[in-house]
Amino acid sequence: MDDCIFCRIVKGELPASKIHEDEHTLAFLNIVAAHPGHALVIVKEHVENLYGLSDAQSAAVFQATTRVARAVKAATGCDGVTLFQANEVAGGQTVFHFHIHVLPRFKEDNLLPFWKASAPGRAELDEMAARLREVL
Numbered sequence: 371m372d373d374c375i376f377c378r379i380v381k382g383e384l385p386a387s388k389i390h391e392d393e394h395t396l397a398f399l400n401i402v403a404a405h406p407g408h409a410l411v412i413v414k415e416h417v418e419n420l421y422g423l424s425d426a427q428s429a430a431v432f433q434a435t436t437r438v439a440r441a442v443k444a445a446t447g448c449d450g451v452t453l454f455q456a457n458e459v460a461g462g463q464t465v466f467h468f469h470i471h472v473l474p475r476f477k478e479d480n481l482l483p484f485w486k487a488s489a490p491g492r493a494e495l496d497e498m499a500a501r502l503r504e505v506l
């Protein structure tokens with residue numbers, strides 16, 4: 371993917387402030403950060419989103435994210451860490467190469483307002499769970 375920003379970072383064609391690298395993953399700082407230490411963990415191979423990850427990539431990227439989250443917590447002294455991962459335009463994705471945001475959080479930073487939620491009844495929950503099991 372010649373025009374993919376993250377592929378170009380993996381190839382070394384674009385600069386990145388790198389944090390961690392292994393066989394399947396690369397982690398670096400977001401150039402537009404919610405807080406200092408806002409990191410991105412990507413798979414090295416061009417995979418557009420979550421649906422396309424292999425089991426090996428999936429395992430590796432979460433392992434790397436765990437390490438990066440511990441480092442972000444230790445280095446920034448943040449009060450908490452939120453992971454954010456978007457898929458497709460409707461999911462809020464803007465760079466179409468799989469990545470996980472590691473966001474340092476501070477008490478009352480009001481970064482992520484919670485979504486409006488409803489509490490469906492057990493019957494509705496069970497029906498949805500059955501539909502999901504069917505496609506798994």
Ligand code: AMP
Pocket residue numbers: 375384386399400401402403410455456462463464465466
């Ligand atoms: P998303 O909206 O979840 O797809 O996140 C994409 C993120 O990539 C945004 O937060 C951007 O700030 C970040 N980003 C875009 N270009 C670069 C770059 N060259 N280096 C680091 N982060 C980038």
Ligand code: ZN
Pocket residue numbers: 371374375376377378415416417466467
């Ligand atoms: Zn890419």
